[in-house]
Amino acid sequence: MNPNRSPNTAAETAPLIRLQGIQKSFLSDELETRALDEVSLVVRCGEFLAVSGPSGCGKSSLLSILGLLDSPSSGSYELNGQRVDQLDPRARALLRNRQIGFVFQAFNLISDLSVEDNIALPLSYRSEMSRAERRARVAEALAQVDMAHRARHHPAQLSGGQQQRVAIARALVGQPRLILADEPTGNLDSRNAELVMALLQKVHAGGATLCMVTHDPRYAALAQRTVALFDGRVVADLPTAALHSGQARAAGGQPALAEAL
Numbered sequence: 138m139n140p141n142r143s144p145n146t147a148a149e150t151a152p153l154i155r156l157q158g159i160q161k162s163f164l165s166d167e168l169e170t171r172a173l174d175e176v177s178l179v180v181r182c183g184e185f186l187a188v189s190g191p192s193g194c195g196k197s198s199l200l201s202i203l204g205l206l207d208s209p210s211s212g213s214y215e216l217n218g219q220r221v222d223q224l225d226p227r228a229r230a231l232l233r234n235r236q237i238g239f240v241f242q243a244f245n246l247i248s249d250l251s252v253e254d255n256i257a258l259p260l261s262y263r264s265e266m267s268r269a270e271r272r273a274r275v276a277e278a279l280a281q282v283d284m285a286h287r288a289r290h291h292p293a294q295l296s297g298g299q300q301q302r303v304a305i306a307r308a309l310v311g312q313p314r315l316i317l318a319d320e321p322t323g324n325l326d327s328r329n330a331e332l333v334m335a336l337l338q339k340v341h342a343g344g345a346t347l348c349m350v351t352h353d354p355r356y357a358a359l360a361q362r363t364v365a366l367f368d369g370r371v372v373a374d375l376p377t378a379a380l381h382s383g384q385a386r387a388a389g390g391q392p393a394l395a396e397a398l
């Protein structure tokens with residue numbers, strides 16, 4: 138599937154994410170680590186963005202802020218036209234539950250819950266939704282990732298690839314407009330990684346905006362655009378096709394950019 142043939146042509150759609158001058162610092166033992174430094178970024182509705190860069194450059198920190206799991210030390214974040222960097226944790230959680238789905242490298246399923254109960258979890262915060270609708274949504278999400286036959290299993294009874302498919306179903310069940318994936322194929326063999334990428338591409342083709350951290354150039358190449366970070370800064374923000382042709386080679390003279398790619 139060609140992600141560039143998504144129903145949303147990125148250049149024509151409105152911004153979903155607008156970051157301006159985002160800083161994120163962590164203080165521990167009087168030591169300050171600056172994870173993000175003056176990050177400004179616009180992601181349009183329906184885009185598929187890859188985030189790359191060496192270990193420790195700030196990729197997960199960026200995704201945590203985009204996903205309202207953490208707030209920036211300074212700078213502004215508009216999600217769908219609404220300022221969200223100053224929201225209190227409760228308002229952030231509400232917005233996150235409605236608008237954002239996460240997929241993590243380590244799957245992060247709850248071991249005590251069955252597959253279907255894991256997937257249903259995001260819906261438990263939607264008091265307006267009837268039991269019947271919840272059940273229908275869970276069944277639909279299970280079918281989307283081809284895991285209906287394992288609905289009653291527990292995570293420990295599944296392979297890594299199956300667990301990640303369940304995690305994707307959990308991310309999709311609330312029908313969020315933004316999917317954030319942090320190295321979703323990092324713990325998978327290549328066959329399962331390809332299955333997971335095919336699923337994520339399908340979700341993107343269905344209209345969701347997808348921001349994915351990946352170290353794997355094969356999967357970064359599926360995105361429409363790649364943002365490269367180095368030491369907490371954006372050092373490249375280019376259409377993916379350009380990164381894999383002459384412009385990436387032209388970056389050879391810039392060590393930070395070359396390493397981030």
Ligand SMILES: Nc1ncnc2c1ncn2[C@@H]1O[C@H](COP(=O)(O)OP(=O)(O)OP(=O)(O)O)[C@@H](O)[C@H]1O
Pocket residue numbers: 163164165170171172190191192193194195196197198199
């Ligand atoms: N909770 C925290 N407390 C202190 N420092 C942190 C915290 N989280 C991240 N950092 C620091 O911020 C920097 C960026 O970390 P981050 O996890 O965003 O990197 P990353 O690009 O995702 O790396 P990797 O590819 O290894 O996952 C690192 O120097 C890290 O040590």
Ligand SMILES: [Mg+2]
Pocket residue numbers: 196197198319
């Ligand atoms: Mg990380």
